[in-house]
Amino acid sequence: xxxxxxxxxxxxxxxxxxxxxxxxxxxxxxxxxxxxxxxxxxxxxxxxxxxxxxxxxxxxxxxxxxxxxxxxxxxxxxxxxxxxxxxxxxxxxxxxxxxxxxxxxxxxxxxxxxxxxxxxxxxxxxxxxxxxxxxxxxxxxxxxxxxxxxxxxxxxxxxxxxxxxxxxxxxxxxxxxxxxxxxxx
Amino acid sequence: xxxxxxxxxxxxxxxxxxxxxxxxxxxxxxxxxxxxxxxxxxxxxxxxxxxxxxxxxxxxxxxxxxxxxxxxxxxxxxxxxxxxxxxxxxxxxxxxxxxxxxxxxxxxxxxxxxxxxxxxxxxxxxxxxxxxxxxxxxxxxxxxxxxxxxxxxxxxxxxxxxxxxxxxxxxxxxxxxxxxxxxxxxxxxxxxxxxxxxxxxxxxxxxxxxxxxxxxxxxxxxxxxxxxxxxxxxxxxxxxxxxxxxxxxxxxxxxxxxxxxxxxxxxxxxxxxxxxxxxxxxxxxxxxxxxxxxxxxxxxxxxxxxxxxxxxxxxxxxxxxxxxxxxxxxxxxxxxxxxxxxxxxxxxxxxxxxxxxxxxxxxxxxxxxxxxxxxxxxxxxxxxxxxxxxxxxxxxxxxxxxxxxxxxxxxxxxxxxxxxxxxxxxxxxxxxxxxxxxxxxxxxxxxxxxxxxxxxxxx
Numbered sequence: 001x002x003x004x005x006x007x008x009x010x011x012x013x014x015x016x017x018x019x020x021x022x023x024x025x026x027x028x029x030x031x032x033x034x035x036x037x038x039x040x041x042x043x044x045x046x047x048x049x050x051x052x053x054x055x056x057x058x059x060x061x062x063x064x065x066x067x068x069x070x071x072x073x074x075x076x077x078x079x080x081x082x083x084x085x086x087x088x089x090x091x092x093x094x095x096x097x098x099x100x101x102x103x104x105x106x107x108x109x110x111x112x113x114x115x116x117x118x119x120x121x122x123x124x125x126x127x128x129x130x131x132x133x134x135x136x137x138x139x140x141x142x143x144x145x146x147x148x149x150x151x152x153x154x155x156x157x158x159x160x161x162x163x164x165x166x167x168x169x170x171x172x173x174x175x176x177x178x179x180x181x182x183x184x185x
Numbered sequence: 186x187x188x189x190x191x192x193x194x195x196x197x198x199x200x201x202x203x204x205x206x207x208x209x210x211x212x213x214x215x216x217x218x219x220x221x222x223x224x225x226x227x228x229x230x231x232x233x234x235x236x237x238x239x240x241x242x243x244x245x246x247x248x249x250x251x252x253x254x255x256x257x258x259x260x261x262x263x264x265x266x267x268x269x270x271x272x273x274x275x276x277x278x279x280x281x282x283x284x285x286x287x288x289x290x291x292x293x294x295x296x297x298x299x300x301x302x303x304x305x306x307x308x309x310x311x312x313x314x315x316x317x318x319x320x321x322x323x324x325x326x327x328x329x330x331x332x333x334x335x336x337x338x339x340x341x342x343x344x345x346x347x348x349x350x351x352x353x354x355x356x357x358x359x360x361x362x363x364x365x366x367x368x369x370x371x372x373x374x375x376x377x378x379x380x381x382x383x384x385x386x387x388x389x390x391x392x393x394x395x396x397x398x399x400x401x402x403x404x405x406x407x408x409x410x411x412x413x414x415x416x417x418x419x420x421x422x423x424x425x426x427x428x429x430x431x432x433x434x435x436x437x438x439x440x441x442x443x444x445x446x447x448x449x450x451x452x453x454x455x456x457x458x459x460x461x462x463x464x465x466x467x468x469x470x471x472x473x474x475x476x477x478x479x480x481x482x483x484x485x486x487x488x489x490x491x492x493x494x495x496x497x498x499x500x501x502x503x504x505x506x507x508x509x510x511x512x513x514x515x516x517x518x519x520x521x522x523x524x525x526x527x528x529x530x531x532x533x534x535x536x537x538x539x540x541x542x543x544x545x546x547x548x549x550x551x552x553x554x555x556x557x558x559x560x561x562x563x564x565x566x567x568x569x570x571x572x573x574x575x576x577x578x579x580x581x582x583x584x585x586x587x588x589x590x591x592x593x594x595x596x597x598x599x600x601x602x603x604x605x606x607x608x609x610x611x612x613x614x615x616x617x618x619x620x621x622x623x624x625x626x627x628x629x630x631x632x633x634x635x636x637x638x639x640x641x642x643x644x
Binding site for chain 1: 280281282283284377378379380381382383384385386404405407408409411412413414519524535536539540542543544547548549551553554555557558559561562
């Protein structure tokens with residue numbers, strides 16, 4: 001019986017986390033950035049490494065390191081909030097006119113839960129993303145990759161109580177094919 | 186003073202008397218192809234930094250214009266730059282970004298090369314070539330000249346190009362600001378791990394002229410000034426030292442290099458900065474004192490964006506970076522950016538600066554994003570037949586440069602405009618395009634090394 005309960009708890013939790021990601025994607029696609037910021041823990045680390053082409057067997061050198069190398073992003077909530085503030089000035093020309101965005105989130109998998117499925121307080125989840133960005137007339141970018149998130153049960157109501165505590169964004173590109181990264185992933 | 190009029194390159198596409206540059210030179214495919222031959226195959230180009238290849242066998246794959254090149258350190262510790270293309274059928278011999286190796290083996294037919302470029306392995310050498318292939322002549326193509334200037338590696342394909350320091354002319358002074366330690370000790374810079382590379386749909390000369398010293402594009406960055414990303418949390422940068430300085434445009438007229446420069450008063454150290462971070466503030470306060478001690482009057486120079494002809498940008502104060510504008514056809518540029526810190530700086534300082542660099546520079550940089558928007562759509566709107574009839578205007582500050590500038594005893598040679606009151610000029614762009622036109626006209630380096638002719642004439 002206990003095992004069966006765990007499987008049901010696990011199923012519910014995965015759906016809950018997926019729902020959280022979908023809601024988050026909706027906020028981003030509708031440029032509701034203030035509400036999106038509310039889904040981020042105060043101590044969030046938002047990290048998007050660059051990816052090198054490396055020899056087989058040297059996988060540890062593929063990604064630039066958080067906290068010591070240059071990355072595409074490696075920052076906390078304060079800087080993310082400043083990015084939102086910049087977009088909201090209405091004169092951030094790289095987002096003026098605004099991008100048309102669709103965040104597709106899929107392959108949601110739970111990688112770990114603390115302390116247990118029946119009472120999850122912290123969840124590690126991975127997913128795949130596809131972001132379609134279209135701007136001005138014909139400017140089009142497609143970014144595909146993987147996300148590794150740690151979600152924490154918070155007190156707020158914003159995301160059913162979940163907050164993003166860590167986010168690692170692994171983009172499947174070497175040379176960035178987009179002229180900028182003015183949107184969140 | 187009047188500007189030299191280049192000999193009217195192509196029916197006056199670059200007309201510096203009037204202050205006009207035709208849009209053709211940005212969007213025309215034939216002109217682009219000619220640039221590869223006349224500029225990128227002849228000029229000195231930045232390749233990387235020796236801290237990226239610290240040990241024998243280390244390599245970093247870079248590029249010189251359109252060409253992929255391998256910067257590597259051979260087993261005898263000698264630094265080389267090779268064309269990344271097999272001599273047999275042209276395949277790239279290295280498709281990794283960086284690493285360490287003893288040999289570069291071509292995956293097509295298996296020719297292999299040592300880190301000194303020598304062809305060391307040819308499959309069926311005895312059987313198929315009857316041991317007659319002259320391997321000595323078939324090593325990797327190596328650049329004609331290589332220079333290690335305070336750790337930065339530069340190269341040219343032209344054996345007739347003057348030595349690198351002569352190519353720089355008086356601009357060594359500003360490259361020094363980039364590569365020396367903040368405390369004034371020589372060559373203390375180190376490159377942080379991770380070179381940013383990204384594509385921008387514009388001609389390579391848009392970023393090149395912007396970094397030549399565009400002091401006019403304030404409106405571009407107003408949003409980031411409002412959001413506040415500077416080291417102390419406000420504005421774009423910590424401006425204290427600039428506010429008490431003279432602000433200049435400095436051009437080396439016969440070389441095509443130019444920069445913004447701040448000159449501090451003789452009796453003042455820069456005001457305190459980084460005040461939100463005590464360890465960082467103390468580091469820079471200490472370095473400024475040391476700088477005065479090590480460099481004397483020279484320590485009054487404060488760097489800012491600048492451009493070494495043709496496609497290397499400097500930014501020697503924060504955020505401290507070097508960039509390469511790599512042409513990828515007339516309508517696209519691959520931007521490369523290296524980020525610098527002082528090798529001996531405490532890790533708190535390196536981390537603090539790294540955070541600032543990432544939020545300022547590159548495609549995710551809150552400042553640079555808006556630059557690229559401008560370059561993209563300026564280029565796009567210049568491609569039409571009608572648009573091409575109307576040249577860009579470069580009249581700002583025309584005829585106001587002086588050649589004997591000094592501020593409180595510190596001489597600044599070159600063509601100089603003091604911007605402290607006038608705010609902005611386009612002298613750097615005129616300097617850049619003057620040199621561009623000279624490169625496009627000259628048959629060889631005997632015509633390009635104009636300073637040698639002038640000296641000879643004077644004798």
